[in-house]
Amino acid sequence: MDLNCADGDTVCELREELLNMGVQTGMTGGSLGFFALCPRGSWVRVTGVPEGLNLDQLAAMRKSFNKDLGFPAEVSIQGSRASGNTGGRSDVDIAVRVSPETFDALLSKRWSSVNAGSSQARIRDHAVATGKITAGDVRPRLSGIKKNIAKMLGDEVDHVDVSVIRVGGAFDQGPFVRIK
Structure with a gap:
């Protein structure tokens, strides 16, 4: 999944890596600090998994x-x-x-x-x-x-x-x- 991070935005790039790891492994949002990635977001809604x-x-x-x-x-x-x-x-x-x-x-x-x-x-x-x-x-x-x-x-x-x-x-x- 691509979060469309701006060049040099290392925080966004790290979040994108965590998100992709979670999608591949089935780890849920809380396990990855996902809600910091998308406040009030839903793991399912963002990843489709x-x-x-x-x-x-x-x-x-x-x-x-x-x-x-x-x-x-x-x-x-x-x-x-x-x-x-x-x-x-x-x-x-x-x-x-x-x-x-x-x-x-x-x-x-x-x-x-x-x-x-x-x-x-x-x-x-x-x-x-x-x-x-x-x-x-x-x-x-x-x-x-x-x-x-x-x-x-x-x-x-x-x-x-x-x-x-x-x-x-x-x-x-x-x-x-x-x-x-």
């Missing part, structure tokens, strides 16, 4: 989704890591954002023939009402991608959640840090 993650991890996530997703979507991190409000080993919330048409097609593929009043009908109705399908309920399943990401992140996170989110639905709430 979710708090506590690094560029290599984002690239690995992107690769998993590019390889295994199987339908058109925008994949983003949302929640505390995207907003910069993490605490301890905060979870990683991944939104697989799809158009209403794709969402409806995924619903029909998964729940084309369910009995009224059954548990599967209730799960489908909840997905329709909230605009959210969990990783294990969508077809093709995303639980394999979820497990790969959780394994890659290891003990750095408490939990990884991957859900298909209908654009414009109740769970389609930013901020988002786009992966794919």
